[in-house]
Amino acid sequence: MMRMHVLMHVPFEGPGYIINWAEGHQITFTKFYQNDPLPNVVDFDFLVIMGGPMSVYDDIPWFQEEKSFIRNSIEAGKKVLGICLGAQLIADSLNSRVFPNKFKEIGWFDVHLTHVALESPFFSGFPEKITPFHWHGDTFEIPAGYKRIGWSEATENQGFFSDNVMALQFHLEVTEESLAELIKNGASELVPDKFIQTDNLIDPHKISESNKYLHTLLDRFFLK
Secondary structure: OOEEEEEEOOOOOOOOHHHHHOOOOEEEEEEHHHOOOOOOHHHOOEEEEOOOOOOOOOOOOOHHHHHHHHHHHHHOOOEEEEEOHHHHHHHHHOOOOEEEEEEEEEEEOOEEEOHHHHOOOOOOOOOOEEOOEEEEEEEEOOOOOOEEOEEOOOOOOOEEEOOOEEEEOOEOOOOHHHHHHHHHHOHHHOOOEOOEOOOOOOOHHHHHHHHHHHHHHHHHHHHO
């Protein structure tokens, strides 16, 4: 049985479809907003780091401990997946710069996958262009030794990976319910702009397609 541990920063950015994928396996949580403790790295196989509206350079009480925990998990050879803020925390933990992006990117925007990603066992057979959901204002540099996943018109670096680390700036995990929570709690950011969509954000077809991509990716990433 797989032992998956999830780090959550706010109650409205949970693992979404990842829970469906992990059905039947052991799932535990550290909910930082409830002051939950972190586990010992020997107590899980797969670490999932979720998003949140804060930035890695904000003065958040638990961030230093969390970054050290992420770094230790990577060094211990655990499978580590970060989404949005989670990807930025991985980048920061690996000594890469995280900084405000030129644009906020909110909505369904194309991500062009790199040849390196498409030739990897994780993304092999994926189309060259996918259309996931985005909600971020920060970006990162690719850590040394890691491979870039792709780019969008608004954001040069949409993720990076290695054999045991997968950092996704975008949200393949959204469900109709989790996306509704994001919209409800982030409504103040939904001001129309070049890369901010405000209408028809809950698109069942795009959600279903994203979840299929994520299911395949997680199968290959964790079971590889």
